[in-house]
Structure formats: structure tokens, C-alpha cells
Amino acid sequence: MSTAGQIQQLRSTAAHLRSISGSIASSRALTVYSLAGPETWIGPTPQSCYDHLLSVRRQLQSNQQSLADTARHLDRQAMALEAQASIAGLVS
């Protein structure tokens, strides 16, 4: 694959990962736990449900952050490749 193709692919993947990260961030799965607290219901089952929802939130937030980090890393790789290509162009 050409350098331009590689750069394009890296940017495209980064944009895709960023899009997934954004979808997770705006998902109502991150906030639904706040509706399952003691202002709604109390007892062992409610506590268990609340813990499940909080656990889901934590896991999704962790993935959201991980996707954003990977996207940034891919962008940096694309920029490095671009810089290399422009230097090579100047030399030749």
C-alpha cells in the first residue's frame, strides 16, 4: 500500500474509533444507573441492579477512553508518516 493509502487508512480507522467512542459517551447506558438509586427503589434486588448498572457504566467508560486513546495514537502515526513523506519529497 502506498504511503498516502496508509495515511488515509490510519485516519479513517481513527475517525471510526472516535465515532464509536462518541457513541458510547452519548449512550444512555452511561447515565441509567442514576435512575436506579434509593430514590426509585430500595432492597437487595435494587442494590444488585444498581451495582450491575454502575459496573456497566465503568466498563463502558473504560472502553470509551481506550478507543479515544487508540484514535489519538493512530492520528499521531498518520502525522508521522505524512511528515516522513514530505521530507522524502523535499529530498528527492
Next chain:
Amino acid sequence: MDLLAFDRARLEFLRTSIGAALEDLQLIRSDDAAATEAMRSIRAACRTLTESCLPRVQEVLSSEVMTAYRRSALGGTGGATSGYSTARDRSWEATTDPLAEPGRTPLGCRSYAEVIADIRSGAMIPMSTPIDAQGRAGAHYTSLTFAAGQPLVIGTEDLTSHLAKFLDFISDGLPIGWREHQELTIYYLSNARVTSAVHVLNAYDRDEGPETLIDRTTEATVSGYMVIHAESGTAELNVPIGPGIQDPTQSFVAITASSSGFSGMFFPDEPPDFEPVPPGDRYVNKDTWTFTRSASPMVDGWGTWNL
């Protein structure tokens, strides 16, 4: 009996919201290799919402018992009275909590013998050991506190030695007696809260416990097996009843001194993901066990992380 009290309008909104959250997650799709882990988590989250949360909400909303308990008198349920009093003041509906019903055991739960065998073979890995201050004044150490709403007893085994049992038996006829009991109990904790608190080793009140560095406290939700080794001992000074030769077992205990303690370890189903404690007030279960690595308990009622 554990009760479940709820606000019907809010619970119906919660059901709708869980459905909406599920829809949002199901719309996220990707076959990119870099997103594999995230997609796996999203599928797991969908399963949790579909198989655990929604059915529980639905079960409460459609319960037949609910009508019978509607606006029943709440409050006499032991430690959770303040929350239930609030529920009563708000005229919430109530029912017997499904999780408190006997016979409800998690699917795929190991037996007592399986847990012991898996611990011995190394198939079950304990949670990371709390940090020990090694007796250095001013050094940091950590405690692990588990709050389990309804720990399920998998099995119990009497580990009292034959010698201790014999001493217990003959203590009835001796002026000085010694009774010792050791027991190993395995619990299954489902979605228990575990709090890792950081303390500084310095002088403190053993009844109140050491000061906690709040900003460094983290917590996680865990499921898994808690193995507790509890031991208790009682020394007795017995005085015979009546004068002369009589039945040596006819005596009364003049002085008695007891000691008890526990040690244990937790074996999580999955490695816990500790996060800072979320701000604000919330409903939490009462603390059940607290451990440190110290050989003797740092606070009365705390145990040692060891088996």
C-alpha cells in the same frame, strides 16, 4: 424478611430508560480489529441489561405479591430501617425481595468441595493482597472492605482439632477449662462492593479505626467466593457446686474470657476494576468484612488477609 420498596412511576421510567440504553448500545457496530475489546464489552453490557436488570425491574413491576403488600407497614427490617422509613413516608409500594427468597442461588456456582479443590490447584486466584505497612510508623497500608447484601453460604466445615474437642469435652469436669472452635465457611458474593482504603500507620483508637485517606479510596463491584476462617476460644474457671464429693460436671463458670477473630481471602470471578468513589450520597450495603495484611487485626472486628 427482606423487603423491597419502590416508587412505581420512577421504576417504570427506569424500565423505559434501560430499554433506551439497550437501544443505544445495539446501534453501535464495528468489525474493526481495533474495536474488538470495546465491542465485546458492549455485548456484555447488553447481556447484563437484558438478562439481569430488565427482568428484575419487570419482575417487581408485575409481581402479584405487589398488590397484596401495597402500602403495607414498613420499617421493622433490622438495619435498613432508615431507608424503609423513607419509603413508608413516601407511601411507596412494597413486596418481599426476590433476591431474599431461599433457594435463589446464582447459576454455575461452585460447590464447597470444588472451591477448595480449585484454590489448592491454583485454578482460583485470590484478589490482590492489601499493602502492609510492615510495622513502619508513618507508612501507608491498605484495607479491603467487602459489603455484600446477601452473601450465599456455599458450605461450612468444622476445623476444630480433635485435641481441642477433647479439651472442650473434659473442660466440664475441670477447675480450669478451655474451649476452642475453628470453622471454615465459603460464601458466594454477587455484585458485592469492595472498597480499598489507604491508611497511615500511626496511633489511633482501636474502636474507631485508623484515619482513611479519602481521596485515595477506590472501590469496585465484584462477584466471587469469600473464604472465611473463623476461630474463637474461651477460657473458663469453674467452681464446683456444693460441698464434698459430687458429680464433677456440676459446676458453674466463675470467670470466663473469650477471644475471637477471622482471616480470609476473596477469589473474584473476574479481576476487579477499582475506580475512585463516585461523589454524592447513595444507597449502599452495610460493610460485612474488612481485612488488612497485618498478622493481628488493626481494629476490633477486622480480619487478616490470609488463609
